[in-house]
C-alpha cells in the first residue's frame with residue numbers, strides 16, 4: 482500500500498468511527514450491555530426479547546428528549562409494567578420483560594448506550610419471525626415482518 486492509499490484508508494476508518502462515536506457514559510454502558518444482549522440478541526430462535534433496533538426507535542418516537550429517553554428506559558427496566566410498555570407486539574409474543582433491579586447509575590449508562598448506538602436493522606430476527614409466523618398460520622404477522630425485511634434489508 483502506498484502512502485496516499487494508506488491515508489485514504491485511515492481517513493475512511495476515522496470517518497466511520499467518528500460517525501458512531503459514543504460518549505464516555507455510553508462506552509461504559511456498552512461494557513454492561515451483555516446483561517441485556519442475553520435476551521435482546523436478534524439472532525435467537527425463538528427470540529427471548531425484541532431486537533434493540535426497534536426498541537430504540539420506539540423510545541425515540543415516544544420520548545421528548547435524550548434525558549427523557551434515558552429516564553423512561555431506566556424506569557421500565559427496573560419495574561416493567563403493561564402500562565409503560567411501548568412495544569405491544571413484543572409484549573404479546575414474549576410476555577412482559579422481567580424486572581432487572583440494577584442501580585440507577587448502571588441503568589442510566591446502559592440506556593445512554595442504547596440511545597447512542599447505531600444498531601443494524603435486525604434482518605436475521607425478521608427472517609426468523611416470517612418463518613415462525615408462517616408456520617403458525619399467522620399470515621398477517623408474517624406479512625408485517627416481511628414488510629420490514631423488504632424495507633430495511635434489501
Ligand code: HEC
Nearest residue numbers: 516517520529530531536566567568571572575576577578
Ligand atoms: C430475561 C430476558 C431479558 C433481559 C435480560 C432483558 N430484557 Fe428487555 N425485554 C425482554 C422482553 C421479553 C421484552 C419484550 C416485552 C416488553 O416490552 O416488556 C423486553 C423489552 C424491553 C424494552 C422495551 C419495553 C417496552 O415495551 O417499551 C426495553 C427498553 C428493554 N427491554 C430494555 C432492556 C435492558 C436495558 C436490558 C438490560 C439491562 C434488558 N432489557 C434485559 C427481555 C429481557
